[in-house]
Amino acid sequence: MTITRQSLLYESKVEYGGWTINHALGCSHGCKYPCYAMSLAKRTGRVKTYEQWCSPQPVENALDLLESELSRYRGRVESVHLSFTTDPFMWDADTQAPNAEMAQLTTAIIRRLNDAGIRVTVLTKGVYPEEFIDQVAGLHEDNQYGVSVVSLTEEFRRQWEPGSAPISARLDSLRRLSQAGTATWVSMEPYPTPNVDPSSADPTALLEAVGFVDKAVFGRWNYSKLVNSYDGVDFHYASVATTVSDWAAEHGIILHIKRGTPLSAEHEADILAIR
Numbered sequence: 179m180t181i182t183r184q185s186l187l188y189e190s191k192v193e194y195g196g197w198t199i200n201h202a203l204g205c206s207h208g209c210k211y212p213c214y215a216m217s218l219a220k221r222t223g224r225v226k227t228y229e230q231w232c233s234p235q236p237v238e239n240a241l242d243l244l245e246s247e248l249s250r251y252r253g254r255v256e257s258v259h260l261s262f263t264t265d266p267f268m269w270d271a272d273t274q275a276p277n278a279e280m281a282q283l284t285t286a287i288i289r290r291l292n293d294a295g296i297r298v299t300v301l302t303k304g305v306y307p308e309e310f311i312d313q314v315a316g317l318h319e320d321n322q323y324g325v326s327v328v329s330l331t332e333e334f335r336r337q338w339e340p341g342s343a344p345i346s347a348r349l350d351s352l353r354r355l356s357q358a359g360t361a362t363w364v365s366m367e368p369y370p371t372p373n374v375d376p377s378s379a380d381p382t383a384l385l386e387a388v389g390f391v392d393k394a395v396f397g398r399w400n401y402s403k404l405v406n407s408y409d410g411v412d413f414h415y416a417s418v419a420t421t422v423s424d425w426a427a428e429h430g431i432i433l434h435i436k437r438g439t440p441l442s443a444e445h446e447a448d449i450l451a452i453r
């Protein structure tokens with residue numbers, strides 16, 4: 179199933195937001211933090227159930243809209259983020275492979291933006307497909323590719339991000355993009371507490387696994403009774419934020435810590451800016 183829209187490009191007001199494209203309604207990853215985008219889609223009546231949210235509907239007129247909006251916004255757009263309310267390289271848990279329809283549409287959008295001299299910042303809990311990595315050298319040299327990962331444990335992923343790509347596959351594809359010479363980043367939020375994921379008490383292994391990136395975002399898990407019920411929640415986030423801050427300094431990684439998380443005032447970086 180697909181949908182049509184009236185517009186595509188918009189300026190997001192979310193933290194570190196900017197010009198953004200969300201070219202599908204829904205996301206097969208079905209995160210249970212819960213997903214802010216799903217809550218919004220439910221509130222506005224665009225989806226009714228979790229199951230419906232997990233059956234993504236790509237925007238079939240996305241490329242036509244992009245064409246006309248590139249003319250309308252000529253000279254105003256320097257970079258575009260993909261995506262805040264869906265996932266551009268969504269994983270298909272049934273086939274254990276990237277969702278081909280989304281990957282094709284995302285690649286076409288990136289190409290068209292790059293052809294117009296506009297760079298992109300991408301974030302996924304899926305995997306960058308082989309064919310995409312193979313052609314990345316021909317895309318804009320200032321594109322930035324990221325993955326979200328808050329835990330290395332598959333048990334955590336199965337419970338909280340049930341439709342997303344296996345964590346090792348996400349990281350492998352990002353490492354390959356880094357090895358191809360592109361800028362890479364990692365989003366480590368919403369970072370859990372030990373009552374949600376025991377491994378979160380010590381982020382060392384996670385930080386070592388993502389130590390090759392150029393930029394990182396770190397943020398606590400907000401608005402969760404379970405997280406807030408953890409005895410020592412404030413100490414936990416202060417301690418992990420300090421470890422993340424030290425790690426970033428040691429590796430020369432540009433770090434943004436999200437508002438509401440300890441050390442956020444010391445780490446306000448423009449993640450979407452050129453590295």
Ligand code: SF4
Binds near residue numbers: 205206214263264
């Ligand atoms: S990957 Fe992002 S958009 Fe998709 S379900 Fe998870 S939080 Fe929502």
